[in-house]
Every structure is written in C-alpha cells, then in structure tokens.
Amino acid sequence: MIRLVSLLLLLLAAGCTPYRLIPAGKVEFTDHGSVETPIDWNWRPIDTVHTWTLDGPNLQEMLFHLGIEDGKTLMNALDVESGFNPLLVWFGKVPDEVSFRFHKRMTEHEIMDLFTASMSKITESPVVASGLMPADLGGHQGFRFDYAFVGKDEVRRRGFAVGAVVKDKLYLIHYVGTALYHYDRNRADAERVAASFVFAGKD
C-alpha cells in the first residue's frame, strides 16, 4: 500500500510539471542516444523515464526507458524494496510483494513479461502483450511486441514496444494511445521515432 501511494504521489507530482516543447528534428538523450522526430511533441520526465505526448498522457504517450541496469526496475517508483519505510524494516516488517526487475540474462519473453507486469502496476489494469518478434533498435538485434489494456477510465488502449539489451542494459521505447483514435493517428510518427534511435557514440 505504501508503495502504491508513493507511486501515485510520484505520478501526481509529474502531473503538476508542465510539458516542454520537443521540436521536430534530432532529440538527444544524454548519455544514451538520440532520435529523429518528424513532428513536434511535448516532453516531461517522470522519474527516470522520458515521456512524450501530443494530447496528454491519457490519450497518447511515447515513453523511453533507456539504460535500465541489471537488477533495476523500469522506473525507480516501481522499486518496492527501496521505497519501503526503513523504520518498518527495523521492526522486522518486509514488503508484501517483490519488485519486477530487469536482469541482464532475461530472455525476450521474460522482458515482455517484466514490461506487462510493470505496466499493469502503473495503469492499475491488466496489460496484455502479444506478437513478440525480432526487431532492430539502433543497429542492435532486439525485439518488439504489441500490447493492450482497458484503463480505469474504461477506454481501450493499444501500444507497441521496441527494445534491446545492449552492454547488459535494457533500452525500451514504447508508444500507447486510445484504440479508437489516438493510437492510429500518430502510430507512424512513433514508429519513425523508434526506428531512428541511435545509441550514444554511434554518430
């Protein structure tokens, strides 16, 4: 419960942060790489994640989880153990669940499961993934899959994710939008962004 509250507080705090413009063109992610976007987006960071949107995160959103290290969660806020109150640990209490963490030896299937488990926690709705297949991310052999869920607001959403494990770190880019409209409207733009990813130092 404490973990859920802290996750909600984090998302609430993120909700107060205004978006900033990402103009069409090259966008650099410090230390990780860069992408090219054909259109303007709006950007704000949440935790360790870069998030982009056009109409608001509940309508469509593109997320960049870049350089997740071995043993880490997709977002810091998903780390149940580190967010657990040390006083409770002192009294012998332990969290009632464990974090879903990336491990460098995970198979692509396991990474997809890590993703759906993490996203289910964030969205508070069951996220289902399908269509896992090989794909390229920044010139590295990786994988991609589609996913879907019905949010708490009863709106169906679709998404796709492209990822790769490079030098023992996970790089994952995904795009999600309302199934009825927003996903399809900018899917091609999102695909172009993901396809343009270049790892840092490879220019």
Next chain:
Amino acid sequence: MCRWCRLVAAFLLAGLAGCATQSYRTIDALPRGAAAPRILVMPPDIELSELTAGGSVEMNAEWTRAAERHLKTAIREHLQRIQASFVEYRAPADDAPEAEILDQLQPLHATVGQSILAFHFEPQKRLPSKKDKFDWSLGPAVTHLAGHADADYALFVWVRDSYSSPARVALQFVAAMAGGIPVGGGVQTGLCSLVDLKTGQVVWFNALKPREEGDMRELEATRRTTAFLLDRMPK
C-alpha cells in the same frame, strides 16, 4: 449536509471554484444550411456516490439511476427551451457491428474532456505543440453516430457527484466544533462537449468546476446543474 457545514465548504471551495463553469468554443453558432443542424444527445455518463466518513466514495446505483433520468429530462427541457433541433440517442443492439465503437465513444469523451481540463484551461499547463489552439478530437469513429441518427453534432455530458454519508456529516460537525478543522463534503463536477460528427472535432466544451453544491437526486436541482453545463451552447 448542514447549512453551516455547507457555508464552510463553500468558502473552502471558493478559491477552487471561482465561477461555476468555464466554456470554450471554436464556433459561436452551428453552421446552418436549409435545415437547422441536428444535435444527437448522447445518454449522460453520470455516476452518483456516497462519501464515507473515511473519505472513500462508494457508487450508489439507485441515486445514479434517478440522476440519469433527471439529467435526461433536464437536458431535453433545456434544448427545447433554446429551440435547438435535436434527437436522443438510441443504443443499437448489443450484437450490432457498431455497438462496441459507440460504447467506447462515451468513455473516450470523458478522457478527452479530462485532458482538455488538464491541458487547456490552465494556460501554464498547455501543451506547447498545440500553440494555444483549441484542437481536440474524438476522431473519425464519431461518423458512426452521424449514420446512426442522421445528425450533424453530438452532445456528450459527463457528471460525477458525491454526497456525504450521515457518518461523514457527523465527522464534519465534530471537526468544525473542534476548532474548524476542514473536512470536505461531497463534490459535483462535470463536463460536456459538442462534437462535429463529420470530423470528430470538439467545437464547444464546457466544464462545471468542482463544487459542493447541487443535488442530482432531485429534478429541480438537476435543472440548475444542467443550465450551468449547457450555458451558451451554440445551436
């Protein structure tokens, strides 16, 4: 809620509420050809809940059914009064091909409306890529509605209302007696949109700011809420 508690709550909400509604439109009047534009009135998406002493809200089905009836009546009366041309939505059979799409339009409208509230009405929170334009859409799926009812625009209404349980009212009273500790009561909030059924664009939007007033369990109070919601709607 007791009169005194309402007064305190009203002061507390004053900063939040300001005026009751805030509207935004892209057109002042609906374009007219030979015939007046026809508005398809969607069933109101409404939910009434009870606010417990602990602060959680529990949906009350009986109140919700009553409020839905009242809101349909009040909307119909309002549109008749302003002499708008309208038709009420009739849901297709569950196995109709368009049933799922039409079912999704209601929650999509609510989510688009919440995004408009979050990212348009507060200038400092606007999405910079929109360049201050009011540009929001439900997408081309709304054309299914046009074919469904031979209409030009659709009116979507979303309302959430909650009322303090007796235990909550007692808690408010005790808190007030114990030095004026503010304990909030039920809150009414809502939004509505007029959507162009050719494009899906929202051409008019109005939001009822959160307020500790109104009682949609009663028809007369629902009429007042409806007047706020549909205030200055183009026709």
